Amino acid sequence: MDFKNLLIEKTKNIFGNSLEEVTDFRNDLCFVFDSEKIFELAKFLKEDPELSFEMCKDVTAIDWATRKNRFTVVYQLYSFKNNFNLRVKANLKNDPPAIESVTSLWKSADWYERETFDMYGINFKNHPDLRRMYMPEGFEYYPLRKEFPVMGIPGSLPLPEKND
Template sequence: MEQKNITSKIKEKFGESVLEITEFRGDVSLSVTPNKIVEIAEFLKNDEDLQFVMCKDVTAIDWATRKNRFTIVYHVYSFKNNFNLRIKATISEDPPVIDSVTSVWRSANWYERETYDMYGINFRNHPDLRRMYMPEGFEYHPLRKEFPVLGIPGSLPLPEKPE
């Protein structure tokens, strides 16, 4: 399938839920409404012509000052069409919640855990939403823009000084 057919097919199916289709340097992005994300994911994966069977990456962008602060970014790939598609869903900071796509793509499990760890996005219906890299008791989400690069003193408990 050609790129135009792919995007128009998704647009046809979901109509107003697909907010914007953009192209930059050959990458096609699809902005969608966050409440429809699982439905769209299921369609992308299971449709005969599309077959976006592999989820390559899930991450978030912190826009810091914007009203809708976070954009969740999914990169999916279709072996059949040899096509990379980027899906974006923008959510507000309060509360930073979006449905998990783990039920559609199993690989999203760790990607979403990482995104939760780094940005504090809560993925609804995620089977095991724990921190991926940072220790369990850590309070902050380091890739948020307000977190300083040098870290916050005292945020990571260190071993006590020997006498």
């Protein structure tokens, strides 16, 4: 059995229905997983000696704008042992959007989650330092949400006024 099937089988055996969907587009394996149990899955993927996804390459989100569950959080994981890239997606069901942080497992997720919070306003629970990454403190909008205009919102950043 090759690694891909082993990975799917093992995850299915342990998590059952929490693994909602498995897709394989252009040879990129992707798990769609229950957002409530994402931390357990992450812990399993990292700590299982056969899988050992030691590196979290990226955490980001997708804004679907019109769908009922508007946000999807996307993780890119890499296993050095098996030379394998895995993508995990979790559709967020709660409003305002929130999900468990994985920073305690992968330190690299710290800044990725801050960036996602900054851009989409997704709250990562138990994150050690959830602040904005790029935008200034006190900025009230989330720029990568689809309703935010590309040109920006006039007046959203304080500007010095003209002297008389």
